[in-house]
Amino acid sequence: MSAEVSRIAPAAAARVGGFVRRIAADPMGCLGLTLVTLLLFTGVFADLLVPYDPIKIAVPERLMDPSWAHPLGTDQLGRDVLSRVIKGSQIALGVAVSAITLSFAGGVILGLLAGYGPRWLDNVLLLLFDAVYSFPSIMLALAIITLLGPSLGTVVLVVVIGSVPVYARLIRTQTLTVKTSEFVLAERSMGAGRFRIMARHILPNVIGPLLIVASMDVPVVITIEAGLSFLGLGVRPPAPSWGRILNDGYTQIRDTPWIVIGGGIPLIVTTLGFTFLGEALRDQLDPKLRKPVG
Amino acid sequence: MSAGAVLDIRGLGVDFLTPRGRVHALRDVSLQVPRGSVVGVVGESGSGKSTLILAALRLLPANALILGGEVVLDGEDVLRMSPAALRDLRGRKATMVFQDPSTSLNPVLTIGRQMIDIQYRDRVPTARKRDRAATMLRKVGIPDPATRLDNYPHEFSGGMRQRIAIAMALLCNPDLLIADEPTTALDVTMEAQIIHLLRQLKSEFHGSILFVSHNLGLIAELCDRVVILYAGAVAEEGSVHDLFHRPRHPYTQALLECDPARLAKVSRELPTIPGDVPDLLAAPVGCAFAPRCPKVFERCRREAPRLVADGDGHGAACHLVPAIASSRVGPRPSTGSGRGPPVEPVET
Amino acid sequence: MSPLLEIRDLRIRFRVAGPIRARLKGIDDPFLDAVLGVSFALKPGSTFGLVGESGSGKSTLARAIVGLVPVHSGAILFEGEEAKGGDSDFATRRRHIAMMFQDPVGSLSPRLTVRALITEPFLIHGKDGRDLDAEARRLLDMVGLPANFAGRYPHELSGGQARRIGVARALALAPKLIIADEPTAGLDVSVQGEILNLLVRLQRELGLAYLIITHNLAVIRHVSDELAIMYMGRFVEQGATRDIFENPAHPYTHGLLAAQPLPDPDRRRANVELQGEVPSLARRPKGCEFHTRCPRAIARCRVEIPLPSRLDAGRLVRCHAPLVAPIASTD
Numbered sequence: 001m002s003a004e005v006s007r008i009a010p011a012a013a014a015r016v017g018g019f020v021r022r023i024a025a026d027p028m029g030c031l032g033l034t035l036v037t038l039l040l041f042t043g044v045f046a047d048l049l050v051p052y053d054p055i056k057i058a059v060p061e062r063l064m065d066p067s068w069a070h071p072l073g074t075d076q077l078g079r080d081v082l083s084r085v086i087k088g089s090q091i092a093l094g095v096a097v098s099a100i101t102l103s104f105a106g107g108v109i110l111g112l113l114a115g116y117g118p119r120w121l122d123n124v125l126l127l128l129f130d131a132v133y134s135f136p137s138i139m140l141a142l143a144i145i146t147l148l149g150p151s152l153g154t155v156v157l158v159v160v161i162g163s164v165p166v167y168a169r170l171i172r173t174q175t176l177t178v179k180t181s182e183f184v185l186a187e188r189s190m191g192a193g194r195f196r197i198m199a200r201h202i203l204p205n206v207i208g209p210l211l212i213v214a215s216m217d218v219p220v221v222i223t224i225e226a227g228l229s230f231l232g233l234g235v236r237p238p239a240p241s242w243g244r245i246l247n248d249g250y251t252q253i254r255d256t257p258w259i260v261i262g263g264g265i266p267l268i269v270t271t272l273g274f275t276f277l278g279e280a281l282r283d284q285l286d287p288k289l290r291k292p293v294g
Numbered sequence: 295m296s297a298g299a300v301l302d303i304r305g306l307g308v309d310f311l312t313p314r315g316r317v318h319a320l321r322d323v324s325l326q327v328p329r330g331s332v333v334g335v336v337g338e339s340g341s342g343k344s345t346l347i348l349a350a351l352r353l354l355p356a357n358a359l360i361l362g363g364e365v366v367l368d369g370e371d372v373l374r375m376s377p378a379a380l381r382d383l384r385g386r387k388a389t390m391v392f393q394d395p396s397t398s399l400n401p402v403l404t405i406g407r408q409m410i411d412i413q414y415r416d417r418v419p420t421a422r423k424r425d426r427a428a429t430m431l432r433k434v435g436i437p438d439p440a441t442r443l444d445n446y447p448h449e450f451s452g453g454m455r456q457r458i459a460i461a462m463a464l465l466c467n468p469d470l471l472i473a474d475e476p477t478t479a480l481d482v483t484m485e486a487q488i489i490h491l492l493r494q495l496k497s498e499f500h501g502s503i504l505f506v507s508h509n510l511g512l513i514a515e516l517c518d519r520v521v522i523l524y525a526g527a528v529a530e531e532g533s534v535h536d537l538f539h540r541p542r543h544p545y546t547q548a549l550l551e552c553d554p555a556r557l558a559k560v561s562r563e564l565p566t567i568p569g570d571v572p573d574l575l576a577a578p579v580g581c582a583f584a585p586r587c588p589k590v591f592e593r594c595r596r597e598a599p600r601l602v603a604d605g606d607g608h609g610a611a612c613h614l615v616p617a618i619a620s621s622r623v624g625p626r627p628s629t630g631s632g633r634g635p636p637v638e639p640v641e642t
Numbered sequence: 643m644s645p646l647l648e649i650r651d652l653r654i655r656f657r658v659a660g661p662i663r664a665r666l667k668g669i670d671d672p673f674l675d676a677v678l679g680v681s682f683a684l685k686p687g688s689t690f691g692l693v694g695e696s697g698s699g700k701s702t703l704a705r706a707i708v709g710l711v712p713v714h715s716g717a718i719l720f721e722g723e724e725a726k727g728g729d730s731d732f733a734t735r736r737r738h739i740a741m742m743f744q745d746p747v748g749s750l751s752p753r754l755t756v757r758a759l760i761t762e763p764f765l766i767h768g769k770d771g772r773d774l775d776a777e778a779r780r781l782l783d784m785v786g787l788p789a790n791f792a793g794r795y796p797h798e799l800s801g802g803q804a805r806r807i808g809v810a811r812a813l814a815l816a817p818k819l820i821i822a823d824e825p826t827a828g829l830d831v832s833v834q835g836e837i838l839n840l841l842v843r844l845q846r847e848l849g850l851a852y853l854i855i856t857h858n859l860a861v862i863r864h865v866s867d868e869l870a871i872m873y874m875g876r877f878v879e880q881g882a883t884r885d886i887f888e889n890p891a892h893p894y895t896h897g898l899l900a901a902q903p904l905p906d907p908d909r910r911r912a913n914v915e916l917q918g919e920v921p922s923l924a925r926r927p928k929g930c931e932f933h934t935r936c937p938r939a940i941a942r943c944r945v946e947i948p949l950p951s952r953l954d955a956g957r958l959v960r961c962h963a964p965l966v967a968p969i970a971s972t973d
Contacts, residue, residue, distance in 0.1 A: 182749040189708045191736035192766050204753035338830035339801065453919050481695035482857055483916040486901040490914045508830060511903025515910050534907040552831045553905050555860035562842045564835035564864060
C-alpha cells in the first residue's frame with residue numbers, strides 16, 4: 001500500500017503548480033485566490049500589520065468616527081477597530097482553516113471507506129454519522145465545551161465533529177455512484193488494488209462538490225466561532241475575534257455604525273473569497289469544466 | 295407546394311455557441327415529411343440529426359442560435375410562434391419518442407396516471423381517458439392493459455416501456471411522430487418487434503413519422519423516403535429504393551458499403567470511410583465530404599455543391615451528380631415517395 | 643493445440659436476497675443462475691464470439707474469467723491453470739487477459755490523460771524500468787493514433803478514438819487474450835469497420851486471441867472463428883461461425899438471424915419471427931428456457947431440459963427439435 005502512495009504522490013505534487021496557474025487564469029478564481037491570499041497574509045503577519053495594540057484600552061478616545069489616525073474608528077473602550085479586525089483575522093482564519101482542513105480530511109477518508117470499503121464498514125460508519133448528526137448541534141457543542149473547557153481548540157473540535165459526518169456522507173454518496181461506473185470496473189479488470197482505485201480514480205471524481213461545500217463553510221465556521229465567543233464559550237475577551245467585534249458593534253449601533261461595518265466587511269470578503277476559490281477549484285478539478293486557455 | 299407536407303423545413307441553419315467557439319451544426323437544411331409517409335434521417339454522430347429534430351419542435355438548448363430558415367408544421371412556422379402556441383402544438387400536432395425508454399417515463403407515477411395526464415386537453419371524464427389509454431396500450435401490444443395501467447414504469451421491461459412511450463405519443467393523435475433512435479437501447483428481437491409495430495401503427499393512424507437512426511437496416515425496413523445528413527448538411531435524399539439501390543453521393547455509397555450486414559461474403563477486412571467527420575467550428579469551404587471522398591476533384595475543395603434533384607425527388611449535393619443523372623435543376627421537391635406533383639424548374 | 647482458455651461446466655449465481663430476508667419472504671432459492679452449464683475452449687490466436695441478448699449472461703461470463711464475478715461451480719482454466727480464491731491469484735491472469743468494456747468513453751477514468759490511461763497497466767503491474775513516455779508513444783502508434791493524443795482527456799475523444807485508447811490499454815502488457823465486450827457498440831458504421839480491422843490486424847501481428855461479446859450478428863460473422871449463442875445463461879448453440887450462419891440449428895439462433903434488419907428495402911420482413919422477450923432470470927421457465935418464445939416448441943420442451951447434442955463438425959445444440967438433425971447426444 002505504501003508503495004502505491006509513493007508512486008502516486010510525485011505526480012500529484014507536480015500537478016499543483018499548473019493547477020494554481022490555471023486557477024489564476026480564470027477571473028473569478030483569480031479574485032478568490034487574491035482575496036484568500038490577502039486574508040492569509042493578514043492573518044499570518046497580523047502582529048506586524050496592526051497600527052495600534054488591539055487590546056489597549058484608551059477610554060478618552062472612545063467611539064471615534066473614522067479618521068486618518070483610526071481608519072475604522074474606535075470602539076466603546078477606545079480600541080482601534082482596524083487593529084482589532086486585523087488581529088481578529090488571525091483567530092478567525094486559524095479556527096476556520098484548521099477546522100475545515102481536519103473535517104475535509106476526515107470526511108474524505110471516512111466517506112471513501114464507507115462508499116468503497118466492505119459493506120459492514122459502511123454500516124458501522126453510517127450508524128456513527130447518524131448518531132452524531134442526530135444530536136442537536138448546540139447541545140453537542142455545549143457538552144464538548146463543558147467537558148474540555150472553552151478554548152480555540154475546543155471550538156475547532158466542535159466544528160470537526162459536527163462537519164465530518166456531513167462531508168463523509170457527501171463523499172460516500174458520490175462514491176457509490178462512481179464505483180459502479182465502467183471505468184472502475186475496467187481498472188479492476190486490469191488488477192488495480194482498492195487503494196489505487198480509491199485514490200486515483202474515485203477521489204478526483206467525487207471531491208468537487210465537497211470542495212465547494214467546504215470552502216463555503218469557512219465563513220460559517222468563522223460565525224460559529226463568533227457566536228461561541230459571544231456566549232463566552234470561544235475566545236475569551238479581550239482577544240479581538242470578529243464575532244466579538246460585531247457584538248461590540250451591535251451594542252453601539254445607535255451611536256456609531258463603524259464598528260459593525262468594520263467587523264462585517266472582513267466576513268463578507270472572506271465569504272466571497274472562499275466561495276470564488278471553491279468554484280474555481282471545482283472547475284479545475286473537472287477537465288470537462290476546464291475553460292480552454294487563451 | 296408544402297400543402298402535402300406535415301413538416302416542411304426549409305433552409306434551416308443552426309449554430310451552437312460553445313466555449314470553444316461557434317459550432318455550425320446545421321447549414322441550409324431542407325426536409326419535407328409528406329402526409330402519411332415515413333421519412334428517415336440517417337447520419338453519423340455529429341451529422342446534426344439530433345439538432346434537426348429538436349429544431350422541428352423548437353426544443354433546442356439555450357446556446358443554440360437559429361440563423362435562418364423556417365420550420366413549418368401543419369402550415370405554421372414553429373420558429374416564429376408564440377410560446378403558448380408552441381406549447382399547444384407540441385404533443386398535439388407532433389410528439390416524440392426518445393432513445394432511452396428507461397428515462398423518458400416519469401418513474402414515480404403509474405403509467406395509467408401519465409397516460410391520463412397527457413390527455414389534459416380533452417374535456418372528457420377521466421374514466422373515458424383511462425379507457426382510451428388501455429385501448430392504446432393494447433394496440434401497441436401490451437397484454438392485459440387495464441390492469442397494467444396501475445403499474446409503475448420500473449415494472450416493465452425496456453421493450454415494454456418503449457411500447458408505452460409510443461402509445462403515449464400516439465394518444466393525442468398527432469399528425470407527426472418523431473422517433474429518435476427508438477430501438478437503440480433494445481435487443482435485436484425487441485427491435486424487430488418495435489419496427490414492426492411502427493409499421494402497423496403507421497397504416498392505422500394515417501400519421502407521418504420522422505424516423506431518425508444510424509441503422510441502415512432499420513431505415514430500409516421502415517421508411518418511404520430517406521435524407522442522408524453529413525456534417526450538418528443534406529448530402530442526399532430520395533425514395534428509399536433510389537437511395538439503397540442507386541445512391542448518388544459518394545458518402546451514401548461509402549456508408550452503404552460499410553454496413554457489415556450488406557457484405558455477402560465473409561471478410562476479415564471490413565470497408566471503412568477513412569478520415570474523420572469535420573470539426574464544425576469552422577464552416578467547411580467547398581464540399582464537407584471532400585477530405586474523405588474517393589472521387590474528390592479540384593472543384594470540390596473550392597465550391598460547396600448544391601443539392602441537385604431529379605423529377606423523382608432523388609437528389610444529391612455533389613458536383614458529380616449533374617453529370618450522372620440530373621434531368622432537372624431546382625430547389626428540392628417535396629413529393630412523397632415520388633408520387634407528388636413535379637417540381638417547376640427554376641429560371642437559370 | 644492445447645486451448646488457451648478452457649471453461650468447464652461453469653455456473654455463476656447471484657444472491658438476490660440475504661438469508662434472513664429469504665426466510666421471511668419464503669423464497670426457497672435466494673439465488674439466480676446467470677450462467678449455467680457453460681463449457682467451451684478457446685485456441686490461441688483465434689476469435690470466439692459470444693452472442694446473446696441482454697440477460698443472457700454473456701457479460702457475466704466474461705467478467706468471471708478475469709475474476710470480477712465469483713464462480714459457483716465449474717472451472718475456468720487459463721493455459722491449463724485454474725485461478726481460485728482471491729485477487730492475488732488473479733493477478734497473473736490479469737496480466738495475460740485484458741478486458742475492454744462496452745462504453746468507449748465511459749470505461750476510461752475521466753480525470754486522467756490518455757498518457758496516464760494507457761500507461762496505467764504498467765503502474766499496476768510494475769513498470770520494470772520502462773520509460774512510460776516511450777511506452778505511451780509506442781501504444782498510441784500501435785492503435786494508429788498520433789503521439790500528441792497523450793495529453794487529451796477522455797471527454798475530448800470521439801467514440802472511435804476512445805475505443806482505440808481502450809485497445810491501447812488492453813495491449814499494454816502484451817496479453818495473450820483480449821476480452822472485448824461489445825467492441826463496436828455506440829460507434830458509427832464507418833468507425834466500426836476501422837476498429838474491427840484494427841483488432842484483426844493486431845491479432846495477425848501479435849497472435850492475440852479474442853473473446854468478443856456482442857449482440858451484433860452482422861459484425862461477429864466477419865470476425866469470429868467460433869461462435870456460441872447464449873440464452874438465459876446457457877449456450878443453446880455453439881460451433882464454427884460459418885456453419886452457424888449458413889445453417890442455424892437452434893430456433894433461437896434462427897430467430898436472431900431473422901431479426902437482423904437487411905439494408906435492402908426490397909427485402910422487408912413480412913412478420914416478426916421471435917415474439918415477446920427474454921423472461922426474467924427470477925422466473926426461469928421449466929424445461930427448455932426458450933420454449934415460451936419458440937415457434938417450434940413441442941410438449942417435451944415444456945418439461946425436459948434439452949441436453950447438448952452433437953451435430954456435424956463439433957457443433958453442439960441444445961434443442962429437442964433442432965433445425966439440423968443431430969448425430970448423437972453427448973452425455
